[in-house]
Amino acid sequence: MKVRTIIEIDHLTKIYGMGEAQVCALCDVSLQIGENEFVAVMGPSGSGKSTLMNILGCLDRPTTGRYVLAGEDVSNLNKAELASIRNQRIGFIFQSFNLLPQTTALENVMLPLLYRRDVHLSDAEQKQKALKVLQAVGLGDRIDHKPQELSGGQVQRVAIARALVNEPVLILADEPTGNLDSHAGEEIMALLTELHTQGSTIVMVTHDPKIAAYAGRIIHFVDGRIETDHTNGKSTRHSSTTVQEGSYAPE
């Protein structure tokens, strides 16, 4: 069975700085991620995994190369178009939660709906949608609480609800358990696993092998290149010079 490709990146390079001081944050990386994959990206700091996440999340553009998200080439879009892709196609989950302070859980979850340009939802419809995802992450009784009135695990669940509210094709999680105790971390991972089971495509950056173990595929980055790409325990060794074709496995 042919699986739809969600992420297709092709000879992607990101260079920072000018002239002698040039740093290659991502060097000629090619990668494919299919629908309903759960991928963990690992690697030491400076290995390029954050740069990859920023480009995958359409927060940044590659210097050269191509990025096709769910069939749409987004490599050369302008800022407004990228904003629109972030809004409708991508859900972000951050290590530091990034919720608006002094703003209720419900309003935080409604935020992406506020910036939708393709459809106009009434206030009531927005509330309804936000309420539904909050209930789905188990916070139906906390909708009027502000972030500072919630526990870390609850705050991250609000952030997950916000990531889900526009039904994105891709969920990007950057160290989602990094600021949580292990119990809350397990809760969040259980939630992400459940989303994966329901069909979501998730790419997650983590340092923690225990957290990475939740994923079905683990990609290691070193020095801006893919070093290893394990799927379901099987390892594919990447040469540091050759271009690697996508290596996802259909489930």
Next chain:
Amino acid sequence: MHLNRVISVSWKGLVKNKFRSLLTMLGVIIGVAAVIIMISVSKGTEATIADRISSLGSNLIFVQPNFSRGDFRGGPGSPGSSGGLVFDDAAAIAQQVQGVAGTAVEQNSEQTVKTPLATLTQLELLGTTPDWPTVRDMSLASGRYFTTEEMNNKQKVAVLGSTLATELFGDAPPVGQSVSVGNTKLTVIGVFNHKGVVGNTDFDARLYLPIKVVFQKFTPSFFARVVGDRVRLIYVKLDPTASMSDTILQIQLLLARRHNVTLDQPDFTVTTQQDLITTQESTTAAFRSLLAWVAAVSLLVGGIGIMNIMMVSVTERTREIGIRQSVGASPNDIRLQFLTEALLLSLVGGVIGVIVGVGGSYVFSRLGGMRTVVLPASVLLAFSSAAAVGIFFGYYPASLAAQLDPIEALRHE
């Protein structure tokens, strides 16, 4: 993002920082209030001038003694000269100057006035001539004004202003009653219709009587027997066909000869209604341009204040901007949000400024004795300048916010 949502998001942003928002608005408040007060004062003055023109009637010339010089010349050291302006000057002008339709004379005094019903101290008495009601456009509600014979015979008669009549006699008809003024008893022969306050003079609160009675009873002067009775004002009404400047020159020449002075150093001043208006207008113009500067500078400072606070706000809320960008806010959405905040600040400042301005105009008219007229157009002008200031000074910070890099913004602590 829809406009009403932009407004509600921006509004919440301002309400979270009430005190800072208020301080930011202060410049705009002062600017808008200054604009409104400025316009209301100058409109009020225009209205006063218009009233004065209609109350004076046109073609009126005022002759007044030049006090510092008149008093000196009237002193014992200069027996040859006159005591300023005297009663006979009016008659001479009426008889000898061409183009004069009539003259009226005023001399005032303050006395205690008594009736069985009321006692009024320091009430203004105005001694006049019989044609005074014609010259000043006053009409009688009851009775009549005194005649030339009554004036020359120093008959003890009085005509009352409308409010004075009520104060002294209540609802009873005053005509035929007597009223004691100082040590003299006068008989009321007439009551004027309501005239109101013109300039600083309340025409309805005065008692009018033959000028010669005033000379004899209330302003006796030793020198009067030598040089004539002093008056404080002669009105000269012009023939409509006569030339104003010719007539003024004739009056000046006649009085200079009668008073034995030169035209370089006259002991009298001739003014026209136009002079009064010009003086008043130049005063108002100076005041108006001062306030216009205050308004412009306040709005400028207010605008810079808004820009300043918006810059601080963009820096402080960089992370919020990053969060909004990450969930899909475009540069335009961010720009619109901050521009709307600046605009709301200036508009709310504008509303408060309008309230302060209207209140200030009222206080001005109360304490400054200045008439003020608040025009809806001035409110609109002030309001739209405030909005323009908000957009102009809000644009740069809003653009800075819109240009922020989402990755940098999210990392900002």
